[in-house]
Amino acid sequence: QTYWTLVGLPKDTEESLFDEYGNLEFQADAPMLMPYIKEGENLYSAAGAAKITQTLQDGYLPVPMVQWETGNGLHFKSEAITSGPVDASITYVRHTLENRSDTLRKGEIIVTIRPAQINPEWQHGGLAPINSIRYEQGIGKPVIINGRDSYLSLSPVDSFLAPQYAHGDIGNALRGRVVLEARADKAGDTVSIGDETRTGLLSAAWTYAFELTPGESKEIVVAAPLHGTLSNLKTAADFGELRQEYVTFWTDKLDRVGFELGDKTVENTVKTQMAYILLNNDGVVIQPGARSYNRTWMRDGAMISSTLMRFGFFEEVREYLEWYAQRVEADGLVPPILFTSGEVYDGWGRNIEWDSQGQFIYAIMEYYRFTGDRDFLEKHFDAVHRAMQYLVTLRERTLDPEHYAHLEMGERLKGILPPSISHEGFITPMHSHWDNFWAIRGWADGIEMAEILGREYLANWARKEANAFSTSVRESIEKTIDWKSLDYIPVDADKGTPDPTSIAIAMFPTEAWHVLPADALDQTFREYSQMVTERDAGPDPYSYTPYEVRNILALATLGYRKEAFDLHEILFKGRRPANWNEFAEVVLSDSRKGVYIGDMPHTWVGSGYVNSVRGLIVMEEDKSKTLNLLFGTPPEWLANDGITLSNFPTHFGNLMMQAKWDDSDQRLDLDVEIPKDPERTIYVRWPIHKEGKPEQVTVEGDESYRVDDHGIWLSGNKFRLVAKWKSGDVLNIAGQ
Structure with a gap:
């Protein structure tokens, strides 16, 4: 398993991946750019480095760097930025080789183009087929891959190499094991090669000779257009200025709100999540990831919106909610998933996810709570009202005796929301209390909105519906506990499944824990805390999802504040690489085992982390003011x-x-x-x-x-x- 981070601009529809070894995937599905050092017969790369570190500028800005050493005095640094307007942006990478030995060093910096993505096969990535390569030697001349511009060198090139795959990958050519059919050694030389093997595995490389005395260094700058245009292309000499502009841009973005902690590592991790959230967004659309999750869920969007507002990003939230509100359907269904184009996702789950109803209402009201914008409430109250009416429609399904009368203890299903998969722990739809908790929050916020706007008749209607619904949810949980003889809060009414991480939202943000039996709630999180401690200390391999950060505030709310911090410290170790301050959706104790990890950085997880850290410092209780x-x-x-x-x-x-x-x-x-x-x-x-x-x-x-x-x-x-x-x-x- 290799880990990566994002390089890009807020609202851009393309982002580059930059991995822990300094490799670049300039856009989704693109071939990878990989640097090497060749000295004599030795070929060095970051993957085999004697020492390697990953850092961010000032510890929190999304300006990543990778530095590694050969072990014999050569030091290599890679740093990436993106510049330009979002519809014509370009990603730049600067590679710097420094001679830290006490002798003259000669060799080549080699930058290869390989037919693979940073995003691996188990992440829906894998190969990035290269079927043809065309190139004219010269500064700023793009390598044309499969008929499209890709990478270009902004530094003078000594040679461009491109072997047929029949002779092996470019690595064989770099080691002198094959004769090259295609190369360009001086300005104006051209290379044009098609894949004779039909494997899509062509590869290529630029070479840059170096001769460095002790203390000297050599810089190489390469670039890639994210939208196929070079209209804003700069020179290698501009990189330093572009980088400083990028640093200033992100500093101004992230420092709009003052947030300083005695523990700078935690402080930096919180701040970096804001940047990753903005980088994952496409236009006004909030997304949890840039590759695997390149679309929007109201589930993710509501909580990410709340995180953004907690750190002063109101315009971004308003634009997103305005965009989503336009797509609430006439009957009040809040589409749980939308494509970034605005089209409703019509795949599996389209009509079996019900958490979006309460989440949409919560997000609208949360915007008002932070901004006091009454006009915003007025504008969207009709959509909120329809969303509440749809909650009534959904509940009517389970109030029908035909829904539950034929089942053992079937009345546990009466009056709650119908089966869904929105809990994400179920493949088969279940009566999920995750949905019910969000509906409780939605009713509470809908009532408050109606009161603020003077719709007292609607507030009275909603209050009656909310009380009846909460009663049904409480009775469902109690009956499921009795039926299954449970000592914990179940997350569903079908099987009585344990899942503290989903129960945690009953405390924050839904404030729905009044429907939960106190003793079972306490037991749920005491057992969870013990399990995590044993899991972390034990010898057995394990995996988990960092959504468990939700349990930090749950434990603190229940009075287990030391245990909450202990949990923070355990989950905090799941950042990879640690200095890039990012979380995947899945963490394994074996950090190099290649399995699906969701997306990196995964900003629904990141938002949960931010909300938990903030909540340990500042926590609002809306009901009690x-x-x-x-x-x-x-x-x-x-x-x-x-x-x-x-x-x-x-x-x-x-x-x-x-x-x-x-x-x-x-x-x-x-x-x-x-x-x-x-x-x-x-x-x-x-x-x-x-x-x-x-x-x-x-x-x-x-x-x-x-x-x-x-x-x-x-x-x-x-x-x-x-x-x-x-x-x-x-x-x-x-x-x-």
Whole structure:
């Protein structure tokens, strides 16, 4: 298994893949560009490097670099960027060879074009057939593959080589094992070769001679047009300026909201998810991936939208929701999947996924909660109303006795949503509580919208429907537990399947846990926490989906805050490569086992991670109008310079907050400022390593505070809090 990241621009319909070895796939299904160093009889590549590292610019910007060493003094660096307007963008890669030895070094930098994608076969990728190659030697002349422009060298080339596959891949030619039929050695020379074997396995290479004294380096710049046009092509000399423009562009994008943690690795990982989300988007369409998942689900879009708004990206969300709302059908069905063209996905699952109803309503209301845009609510309330009416239509199917009367304990299916596959854990449609939790959230948000807009008659109707539906869901869960003699919350009403990761949404974001039996809910997550700990520590190979990040907030909500952070630390190890701050959809303990991993970076997973980290710091409770601060914050995030939030969006306005833990003095310092709101209450939780009441509490700016064993209640909008505990064991937090 090889891992990769994205290089591109927001809203572009094409993105390049850049892998952990510095190889490039400039667009979907394209042949791969792979660099080598040749010195004498030795051929070096990143895959066999003595040492290799992957990094991002400043630790979080989506400007990837790969650096590797031959083990004998040669150092190679590859870095990739994309530049230009989104309909005429070009990806550039700069390869730099540096002589770090104390002797003169001679050889060749070789950049090959191979008939394979970075995206492997088990990811619906694999081969990228090359049936013909045409090339005219010269700077900026494109290699024409299968009749289309592909890669071009912006640096002077010494030779261009292209063997027939009958003699083997280009690697054989580089080792001098075959005679080349096609090569170009000087400006104006041309190469034209067709595949005589009809395998589609032609390959080629540029060679660049080097002679470097100690400390000297040589740069090679190659480019590829993502949309077939070279109208914005720059020169090799422009790469440095283009790269700085790319860095500045992403810095401005990602630093619009102040978000700093004492743990910079976590901080950087959160920030990078924003970039990956924007890179995965095609136009206004939010997508979870760039290759395997090159379309949109309301399931993914709703949660990714909520993540974007939590970090100040409102325009992107508004454009997406406007686009999706236009496609809500006349009867109220919210299409669960849409192609980026706007056409409704008509494949399997088209009419057996029901979570999109509640998710669409939630997303519309979530936009209002962050922006206060009443006109937006008014504009889309008709679509929301239709979506609620369709929930009634769906429920009517299971209220019919013919749906359940013939089954053992069949009334467990009565009044909930009909079978679906939207839970994603089922191939055969099941009565999924995943859908039910989202419907509960949809009803709650629909009611609130109706009230805001003065549709009291619709609010009353929706309130009646919501209460009846919630009652049915609660009864279904209780009857399934009794029928199967379960001690946990089942995710479906058909078989009583355990799946804590799907149950977790009942706490965040659906706030539907009032329908769950408390003892079974507690048992569900205590058993899950124990399982993960044992899985991580055990000797057996395993795999999991990082959707498990949802369980971080579930554990914290249930009071298991230390266990929540322990889970974070376990799942955080699933980033690959770690310094690229990205998650796949599937993680294996054997990181090199080649299996389907969804997409990389997978930004529905990434959004779940961001929401969980943010939730451990700032968590809104919409029903109670409570802003929880330091909800499950570990001391590691409060160490060093602590947590600083500025212009930080919440449902109650932009938050300014500084929080720091002083381990030597056993003291928490917290400064908060947020817009006034008489209906909003603030609850500051004590850090997770200090669950007991402090010995001393001082508050400036709020006289009406109330302290309890778990935190402090405040009603003001600007205050300074200092809480001190008795001296105890020092944590020895890194940096303090």
